[in-house]
Amino acid sequence: MPARVHALVVTRSGESARTQLTRTLDAVRAQTLVPDAVTIVVTGSISAIRGDGFPAIVEGVVETRPGLSYADALQAAYPRVSEGRAVWLLAQDTVPEPDALELLAGALERSPSAAIAAPKLTDEKHHEIVSLGVTMTSLGRSVELAAGELDQGQHDGAEDALSADIRGMLVRADVVQELRPDPALAGADEGLDLGVRARLAGRRVVLVPPAQVAVRPDGPAALPQRESQRAWATRLAQLHRRLSYAPVVAVPLHWLTLLPLALWRSAGHLIGKRPASVPAEWGAAFTEMLRFGAVARSRAAIAATRSAGWAAIAPLRITRGELHRNLDDGYGSEGGAVSELRFFSGGGAWAVLAALVVSVASFTTLLAWPGMGGGALLPLHETVSALWADAAWGLRGLGPHTVGPADPFAAVIAVLGSLWPGWPSRAMVLLWLLALPLAVLGGWFAATRVTDRSGLRILGGVAWALAPTFLTALVQGRPAAVILHLLLPWAVHAAVVAHRSWGAAGAASLLIAASLACAPSIAPAVIALWAVALILFILRGRIHGSARLIWTMIPAVAMFAPLVWAQLRHGSAVALLADPGSIWPQGPQATADAAGRGALATGFPTMDLAGWASVGGAPLALVPLLLAPLAVLALIAAVAPRWRAGIVLLAVAVTGIGTSFLVAGVVVSFFHGDSAAIWPGSGLSLAWIGLVGAALVALDTALTLHWLRSAAATLAGLALAVCALPALTAEHQERAVMSAAAAQTLPALVAAEADIEAGTLVLTPRDDGALATDVVWGPGRTLGAQTTLLSTATEPRDDGLALLAVDLLSARDYDAAKSLADRGISFVLLAPGGSDKGEALHSAAQTSIEQRTGFVKAGSTDRGVLWRIEGSVAARPGLDDAQQAAARLVVLLQLIAVIVALLLSIPTRASRRAARAQSRIVGRAPEEPVVISRRRDALAQADAEARELASIAGEGTGVVVPAVAGSDTQIEEDTQIEEDTQIEEAASSEEREAASAGERGEPAPSASDDQEDRT
Incomplete structure (x- = not known):
């Protein structure tokens, strides 16, 4: 057993923090093995938490600047730890049970190879396990071995683990100076990093489940509550550990992959319906790319104590299959839906x-x-x-x-x-x-x-x-x-x-x-x-x-x-x-x-009322x-x-x-x-x-x-x-x-000879004697090429095209063909007129064009008379550099928005499960009964389950459970059966719980959790 223990307690300033700190100090003072000294580290003003003073066990209070991480705050207290003392890492929100320190110290005494003893972290009422053991994947992702479960002693036999949550850890005296939390981890994975470094030093972390420490989710040693901040802290810690643990030759390669990995993981976050993690992903990547000094210090600290290879870590990593089983909540593809779809069975x-x-x-x-x-x-x-x-x-x-x-x-x-x-x-x-x-x-x-x-x-x-x-x-x-x-x-x-x-x-x-x-x-x-x-x-x-x-x-x-x-x-x-x-x-x-x-x-x-006006009588x-x-x-x-x-x-x-x-x-x-x-x-x-x-x-x-x-x-x-x-x-x-309709709106000759940049001047005689002009690029007018920039224009946007068309049909002597060719126009199409005035204008225009040089008549078609411009035709004016840059920027931003939306909309197993956990009906009134359509086979199954429950209950309690009636009755597919009041209340309760969990960003209750609650 360590001869002496020094407890380090990190707290924030504030009224609520002072209340939590008082509870923590009372719990420390009530230990069956009382620490020799307690040092309080305040991230903020000491006067905000002093109150009526501290108990005599507190040997000193250290004031640091606000906003420091837990590891940074601990650095200010380590100089006050005397040599030969074990260090107990606590925070304002950690309330240990009276025998917690004694059990932790005893575990270190029984296991000389153990450098750290870690307790079981529970919520304030000791109903749920907050953390009991931490491991990591082959890519360095931290994974809780037991978290979010009802504490029924199911994990009390666990002892060996890669590491644990840093809160409540007891660090052996002879490794206190070597195993200090790394401030570069920025508030996440400090405990995991300590465990890894202990293993590399030839030591290990021992779990002590009987030693319980109650924690709160908002303490200085806990992960941030906001999703974006939590994502940033965890990802930054993972990237930092990756660069710190990697072989020297692999560090540059890892550094070069930080941004490509951020892009790849951003897509994964969007598919996983975690858009708040995308900015955090990029922020963590850019931050870690610039922290050369922090990586160098972390690698130096590991090298100074390392005596074992990474083979010592491998058996304690979690495999992909174990990870899937660990994260699987037992909710398969069936069940859970408050309302059923029944697309095929419902007609x-x-x-x-x-x-x-x-x-x-x-x-x-x-x-x-x-x-x-x-x-x-x-x-x-x-x-x-x-x-x-x-x-x-x-x-x-x-x-x-x-x-x-x-x-x-x-x-x-x-x-x-x-x-x-x-x-x-x-x-x-x-x-x-x-x-x-x-x-x-x-x-x-x-x-x-x-x-x-x-x-x-x-x-x-x-x-x-x-x-x-x-x-x-x-x-x-x-x-x-x-x-x-x-x-x-x-x-x-x-x-x-x-x-x-x-x-x-x-x-x-x-x-x-x-x-x-x-x-x-x-x-x-x-x-x-x-x-x-x-x-x-x-x-x-x-x-x-x-x-x-x-x-x-x-x-x-x-x-x-x-x-x-x-x-x-x-x-x-x-x-x-x-x-x-x-x-x-x-x-x-x-x-x-x-x-x-x-x-x-x-x-x-x-006004024809959907065609009724054309119906006689x-x-x-x-x-x-x-x-x-x-x-x-x-x-x-x-x-x-x-x-x-x-x-x-x-x-x-x-x-x-x-x-x-x-x-x-x-x-x-x-x-x-x-x-x-x-x-x-x-x-x-x-x-x-x-x-x-x-x-x-x-x-x-x-x-x-x-x-x-x-x-x-x-x-x-x-x-x-x-x-x-x-x-x-x-x-x-x-x-x-x-x-x-044919594939093109222009004559076939235009479609056959024109490429996407070739232009056709279309002249259309109107019934009022006017001439409409238009330019069509490519083989013809298409639906996708229409633009409201032209259809809603209140000022001419033809760059003098209307004047050129008038001159083309007038008696003025000028090279009309060259003027059109300089604009990139290869063809002229004179559409037929629709009235007497239109036909007269069509004939006059045709005569005028045929009298000009440079126009080769290609023939008359049902779409009008077509001429081709002789000689070379200039290419269609393209975009200048500024326009090209604007085009690329606009397309890029639009693509980003669409791709993000597409990735978010891709269904996943978790999203389908969350959807099934809530009512498909929107706006259902609380007083409405939950109506569930049941088929004959479902009723038969429910009948069998009810009889089984009746036999089980009748054996020990004498409770009579009625069987489901009507299982032998022929049920129509759209018949609705209202469940009894208890089932209605249970379904409504589950629906509200799932909806509430969804609003908090938490996973919906799983089938296994539901079974445990009923048990």
């Missing part, structure tokens, strides 16, 4: 398949189309690389020399076209064919956030697919509106639980960015809803949830920021709301007058009544048991309708002199998701009678189906504007 798959049949029947002719045209549809580029080039900042595919950011919608088109890389335009045809089943699928999944009932989920999917605004967009050929409607339910499905996990936040951020890219006009509504949710979370103090909500808008900001900057410089803020893609001025839509607003208020974006005044059943159900949600969710969904519906009202009369886009108002159907899509969601809330909670719920759902579904009939039959009745 969701059949609903999607039925929608596919309806879609093929409605759009049969599309099966033979190579591409789509008409309305706002245009072909896509023939190569994936060209698609992504249109999505980047730089030269635009239209206009003489238009340089600037791409519309975010171009990235959506690039993603869509990349799904069919061999023929990107075919992807748009497939999108139209699969639009209905994809809408049902999205609506079904969005409905899982509202109801557990399979029938209502199917109704939600069908109602979303039969939305009048969606069907109108399909018939009128509006790709942006169609894609928006397909994305919205998925965005809602992820966004409503984005506060729960980073995985949901990452997925929601991408879906929100894509949705806003398709419909910038709904951005004010989305931002308003997001801001309200964020304010509520901040007021409730849910910091983690607030951070995740903030992230949901970051990718959208990154994608739109360049366009916002460009429009504010050269356009207007209102132009940011313009519809992306091709402009279709002739598109019929609801206007800003009373009749138009009436149509919008009833859910129809056009149809009473148009009665058509809106077909949506009345759904609207009435939505209003009932405001007084349903789940009224909070109902009111929120109704607010979403009102916001969407208000958005459609505001944008209906806003004109910001122009094409060849014609203006086009913003499409109001995007706002109606947002309103429709609120309307359908509110109706499902009412059906799920307000209509408790089964027959009444079934009748109301059937009535609403049939009314929607009747309302959709004209739109679903429009293609067969030749009322749809879509048509088969």
